[in-house]
Amino acid sequence: MPAQSQSTPVRALSFAPRPVPLSATLAVNEALARKKRQGVPVLPLGFGEAGIPIHPALTRELEAAAGRGGYGPVAGSAALRAAAAGYWTRRALPTDPSVVVAGPGSKPLLFALLMSLGGDVVVAAPSWVSYAAQTSLAGAEAVRVATPPGEGGVPSPALLADAVVRARARGRTVRTVIVTLPDNPTGTIASEDTVRRLCAVARDLDLVIISDEIYRDLVHDPGHAVPSPAGFAPERTVVTTALSKSLAAGGWRLGVARLPDGPFGRELRDSVLGVASEIWSSAPAPMQHAAAYAFAEPPELAEHIDRSRRLHAAVTGAVADRFAAAGASVTRPEAAFYLYPDFGPLRDVLREGHGIRTSSDLTGLLLERYGMGVLPGSAFGDAPAALRMRVAPSLLYGEDDEQRLAALASPSPAGLPWIAGALDRLTEVLGDLIETADVGEPVPA
């Protein structure tokens, strides 16, 4: 048989791999990079990268640990787990290092949690693109529940119970609800009352809460506290965070999870470590060393984060003003580097002038005609007909580290020429979008 089959002509496989689209946030990043390489001017507002350089003190810590080649413990080094425990303890979430698990980003930690928990997952609508995608890869269903008006990131407690009861009535096993505090994509923070009510419902419904708090240190007003469900339902809440956003080290791939104390938390930890040991072994060792330094929050990093928070507030606010001036409705962002404008008030004009009926019609037109990269609300699980989009202005801070550092240092970064230029281009794009619609030049969507 072997000799014979070697002489038959080579043929392709008869089956197709599972179709899995690229994560929408990463896809828009790559689409814009292609346009840029082609020489097309772009307005990159799609990708959730912090847009600032890594602080040199943090870089030095990575350099100091560059020679660490061993895998180390699956859960992460003792030094990193102790530092992360201290970080949470300083935020009114007393934490023992034994409940901390590190991974190559909070994204893989979230996936391991979903694999360990099993069952379907309630996610907010809208919510970060990967929650629902990971749920599907884990073989489960995402149950989408709308957020309360003006409060992103937390499924409305009033709607949650009904959605879970209905899913269970059709035979589904719902075990988890994911919240984002502060929120991506809306840049808002759910109120303490909403979080308390969510915790009460989760307790009644026997749900684990995963609280993605990766933007916690980027609240624009430092006096505005972030209510964590781990404070109200500690026995069932997992908290995740990472170096990616507040320290702009997304490319380092380092995240941590804080699991519940107690018997359930220990079982969950063992299961997550089992999954981690089979999928990724450990977080990168040199980054673990640097992260231990970062989670100890030395003054130079705290000041750096403080500056980046002011920068995000200033530019995100200026961008929100431009959208509002063009006629969109915008909830003022309170944290992180996102806003979520709603073109509902311009629905008729956009449909009649450009044939736009969905958020992806709108963002597709902005990308193709203007090189403006933003993500449609539908990518976040919003209703396709809702004309909302996520705008991430952080890549406007500079083309190089010199510009980015100047933006960090500036008392009024929105006035820096390269940022002001991008803001004016945004006004121009939005103006042209409305104007060409008004004068009745329909463009196929």
Place this chain on the structure above:
Amino acid sequence: MPAQSQSTPVRALSFAPRPVPLSATLAVNEALARKKRQGVPVLPLGFGEAGIPIHPALTRELEAAAGRGGYGPVAGSAALRAAAAGYWTRRALPTDPSVVVAGPGSKPLLFALLMSLGGDVVVAAPSWVSYAAQTSLAGAEAVRVATPPGEGGVPSPALLADAVVRARARGRTVRTVIVTLPDNPTGTIASEDTVRRLCAVARDLDLVIISDEIYRDLVHDPGHAVPSPAGFAPERTVVTTALSKSLAAGGWRLGVARLPDGPFGRELRDSVLGVASEIWSSAPAPMQHAAAYAFAEPPELAEHIDRSRRLHAAVTGAVADRFAAAGASVTRPEAAFYLYPDFGPLRDVLREGHGIRTSSDLTGLLLERYGMGVLPGSAFGDAPAALRMRVAPSLLYGEDDEQRLAALASPSPAGLPWIAGALDRLTEVLGDLIETADVGEPVPA
């Protein structure tokens, strides 16, 4: 409802997380670390770490890229993909950079491949612990097929067709066969004839071949070629490798996959990138830079790998001699830093003297009584009653980098005091094991 439920006593979740044991190789590492912390002398022969320092030139490359904080493309940087393509092209596997995908280790790449391919997976018995575990996490079944005598890593082509046909007859969808060339756990290399025949059967059965070639550069005799299925069935073979073994940078988490060219390969690439974008985003950016340097194979690294290969050959051979002298049957290792002794010849003595009936009885006794960490053949999918174990001597090279560098530089490393001492301890342990069995002092297994 919220107020009421907040006053009810806090209770645990009513369900249990999915039980996922820690990967056996990582578990034995952690068990030995615990014993060591307790002051128990240990003989660490369980964990597959290369046991040598990272070359300073490679460390310098990581330092130079420490400030890279951006995520970068999901598939990896253009420089890394070009370097990996050159690496394979120099090994008679012409490769375009577009078919290369990087990830945080080859372990997550393997998982993404299994998620993308779907269906059940044929693995060799014995084979690396994570193939079957990942298959199970991906929701599929591992079909175990014995290897030809003396040739580890490749399911016997003569048995493969029958196993797949039988699995399909009971309704299973078998799509993939995984091979390890050279092999972990046996340290052997399948012959070119076996690999060619495997490719022919895979073609007849419409199977994708995943060829894990992470030990390719650690063949003890440089004249001994490694036959890759990518040379014989390029349209269906994925090859993976990483920095973890030949360059001892396991803790850096950097692996690469070479996907097939052609329409199927492109579909598979898109799917793998989709999975990657949702589970881990990208490989760590500073490590990508260093890996691009490494895969270009500069002379200083080539010489380092050459030395490490000689060290692995010398110590693995010396350890094999000790097992053989104690009465075990050992196939001489040809590559990597593993051997797979068979205590079958001592079966009666071990059963009568110690109540040992399975490989895990045997390795459990060695761990508890002697602090000797090895892995039972059953962890690799071998029949539990087969008294085989995987022995990984690389952690004997030294307690610190000074000793490890001396081992790398030595013309006869097995004679260095710390390695000779460990070898003598091994002889003592094995002698005591047999002797206490002979004098009839049964110990509960």
